[in-house]
Amino acid sequence: MLALDIEVHRRDLTVAVAFDVGPGERFALFGPSGAGKTTILECVAGLVEPRRGSVGLAGRQLWSSEGARVPYWERKVALVRQDPALFPHLSVRQNLFYAGDRVEPATVDRLVSALELGRLLDVASARLSGGQARRVALARALATSYRAVLLDEPYTGLDASLRRAVTSLVIEEVTGRGAPAVLVSHELAETQAFADRLGVIDGGRLLQVGTPREVVLRPACRRVAELVGYRSFVACAGGELGVHPERVMAGAVPGAGVVLSGVVLAGRPSGVGFEVDLEVGAAVVTCRLDRDPAPAGTAMEVTALDPPAFGPDGVLVDPGRLVLR
Amino acid sequence: MAVPSHALAARASLRRASSVASLAGAGVVWVVLLGPVIALLSHLSPAAVVRSLGAPGALGPLAVSLEASALSLAVLVVVATPLAYLLAHGRLPGVRWWEAGLLVSLLMPPLVIGLLLVFMVGPATPIGGLLGGLHLSATNTFLALVVAEVYEAAPYYVLGAEAAFASVDRHLEEQAGLLGDPPRRVMRRVTLPLAAPGLATALATGWARAIGAFGAVIIIAYHPYGLPMQIWTTLDETGLASALPFALVLLVVALPLPLLAYGWSARARARH
Numbered sequence: 001m002l003a004l005d006i007e008v009h010r011r012d013l014t015v016a017v018a019f020d021v022g023p024g025e026r027f028a029l030f031g032p033s034g035a036g037k038t039t040i041l042e043c044v045a046g047l048v049e050p051r052r053g054s055v056g057l058a059g060r061q062l063w064s065s066e067g068a069r070v071p072y073w074e075r076k077v078a079l080v081r082q083d084p085a086l087f088p089h090l091s092v093r094q095n096l097f098y099a100g101d102r103v104e105p106a107t108v109d110r111l112v113s114a115l116e117l118g119r120l121l122d123v124a125s126a127r128l129s130g131g132q133a134r135r136v137a138l139a140r141a142l143a144t145s146y147r148a149v150l151l152d153e154p155y156t157g158l159d160a161s162l163r164r165a166v167t168s169l170v171i172e173e174v175t176g177r178g179a180p181a182v183l184v185s186h187e188l189a190e191t192q193a194f195a196d197r198l199g200v201i202d203g204g205r206l207l208q209v210g211t212p213r214e215v216v217l218r219p220a221c222r223r224v225a226e227l228v229g230y231r232s233f234v235a236c237a238g239g240e241l242g243v244h245p246e247r248v249m250a251g252a253v254p255g256a257g258v259v260l261s262g263v264v265l266a267g268r269p270s271g272v273g274f275e276v277d278l279e280v281g282a283a284v285v286t287c288r289l290d291r292d293p294a295p296a297g298t299a300m301e302v303t304a305l306d307p308p309a310f311g312p313d314g315v316l317v318d319p320g321r322l323v324l325r
Numbered sequence: 326m327a328v329p330s331h332a333l334a335a336r337a338s339l340r341r342a343s344s345v346a347s348l349a350g351a352g353v354v355w356v357v358l359l360g361p362v363i364a365l366l367s368h369l370s371p372a373a374v375v376r377s378l379g380a381p382g383a384l385g386p387l388a389v390s391l392e393a394s395a396l397s398l399a400v401l402v403v404v405a406t407p408l409a410y411l412l413a414h415g416r417l418p419g420v421r422w423w424e425a426g427l428l429v430s431l432l433m434p435p436l437v438i439g440l441l442l443v444f445m446v447g448p449a450t451p452i453g454g455l456l457g458g459l460h461l462s463a464t465n466t467f468l469a470l471v472v473a474e475v476y477e478a479a480p481y482y483v484l485g486a487e488a489a490f491a492s493v494d495r496h497l498e499e500q501a502g503l504l505g506d507p508p509r510r511v512m513r514r515v516t517l518p519l520a521a522p523g524l525a526t527a528l529a530t531g532w533a534r535a536i537g538a539f540g541a542v543i544i545i546a547y548h549p550y551g552l553p554m555q556i557w558t559t560l561d562e563t564g565l566a567s568a569l570p571f572a573l574v575l576l577v578v579a580l581p582l583p584l585l586a587y588g589w590s591a592r593a594r595a596r597h
Binding site for chain 2: 045047071072073074076077078079081083085087088089098099100102140144
């Protein structure tokens with residue numbers, strides 16, 4: 001179990017968070033750049049010292065305000081940073097086996113195969129591309145005997161199929177070892193694919209923790225809604241409704257959600273469907289539909305599926321309390 | 326849009342002209358910097374070299390220079406390397422003050438260094454008195470020669486070594502720690518190998534400064550004679566022709582290490 005309750009002061013921000021990650025559990029921290037995600041990982045790893053609080057792992061205090069101090073080279077935390085930090089004077093093979101007797105050769109073989117590193121083993125690590133270096137860094141971290149895995153934006157530079165392979169690989173490894181894992185990303189889809197639970201962080205504070213589905217369907221506040229993709233907010237008496245472009249269907253289906261009537265402003269192709277901007281009262285609602293939008297100026301009705309409602313203070317409220325104007 | 330052929334031809338001509346100009350410039354630099362060496366070699370005959378160096382006691386200064394400089398280098402490596410590491414990692418309070426102090430000593434004329442050393446370690450000083458109690462002296466002794474060489478070479482070595490340590494990416498050292506290496510092992514397995522090219526250059530510079538030290542040496546360590554003092558006194562007593570063979574010997578012993586270090590350092594940097 002990883003237990004974190006810390007306050008960290010940076011020059012521009014104070015990060016204050018508390019959460020636990022159970023053995024074999026996968027926790028993701030999602031938020032914009034500068035929110036404090038990397039700082040949290042560095043605190044767990046021991047590279048940054050909190051101002052107060054505690055960091056516990058596998059029943060042992062790694063750091064506490066009361067004086068516990070385990071140096072980072074003794075924490076057995078596998079941290080994969082944004083900078084792969086491969087040792088340039090060593091080959092890929094030497095990088096993979098750097099941790100010496102903490103490395104299990106059978107695990108290295110498995111990781112090399114899963115991450116397609118076989119033909120790179122004897123290459124000087126300084127000659128690798130960015131994506132190759134990231135895969136080696138991931139294998140190097142996962143090959144050691146670790147008590148927790150921390151991944152900081154591990155998908156950068158990887159194509160879609162390798163991202164899926166990395167996700168599956170990490171899930172398999174941490175589940176097999178029963179180690180808590182924390183992944184940090186500013187890409188929602190990747191955190192959702194990885195995590196059992198998702199924490200949304202902004203301005204150094206955890207705004208919401210829940211399952212990936214919960215966080216997207218029931219964002220705890222307007223800010224979380226904005227971060228997880230709600231682009232439109234329609235004013236109501238008593239607050240506003242959040243509309244997610246992918247949670248809208250064409251036509252009026254009152255039983256499925258809230259019907260919005262408006263005028264088409266613009267439409268454009270988006271993936272296999274279309275994105276339509278609809279003027280609803282004073283708001284512009286963006287919808288993803290699977291049919292050709294009507295021309296601009298046409299009246300149109302859409303249904304927002306079970307939209308979250310926010311009170312005047314921006315906090316999630318019961319949608320029954322609001323009346324659409 | 327395709328580039329017209331006349332524009333391509335003009336670019337090719339410009340590149341050729343730039344290469345020629347660059348080579349010519351390098352040639353001028355070689356001639357200017359190595360001119361004195363060429364002049365030295367052109368004024369020496371093998372017979373004159375053998376005659377000068379074959380005289381009784383002629384190679385004594387060579388032995389003194391080699392011993393003193395080797396010892397100075399050892400002192401620098403043992404004492405100044407950790408200092409350079411601490412400065413590079415910001416572990417010493419007032420890093421900028423340390424660097425300013427080193428720069429001041431680097432910019433001081435060597436003769437002035439020698440005069441100041443007299444006031445610091447001369448026989449009438451507390452340090453001189455302490456040494457005297459141990460039957461040692463830091464003036465006109467082998468010890469004094471080592472002290473003078475260390476003072477002249479230290480700022481060059483420390484600042485060069487500091488730059489070498491600072492060039493090692495801190496993330497790499499942290500990563501080694503995250504993989505289980507305590508700081509000493511990180512130093513051995515990551516920091517030193519990656520800093521080695523820069524350290525080699527700093528060491529070579531320190532060697533060249535130590536073995537060629539003269540300004541402080543002539544004030545505080547007139548005896549025993551190292552090669553620079555031998556050249557000076559021979560020039561003064563016998564003339565230029567007699568001094569030139571010792572100048573050649575000084576070049577022969579002073580240059581190889583820096584040249585080797587530079588070559589190895591350049592190849593190592595290219596690999597990383």
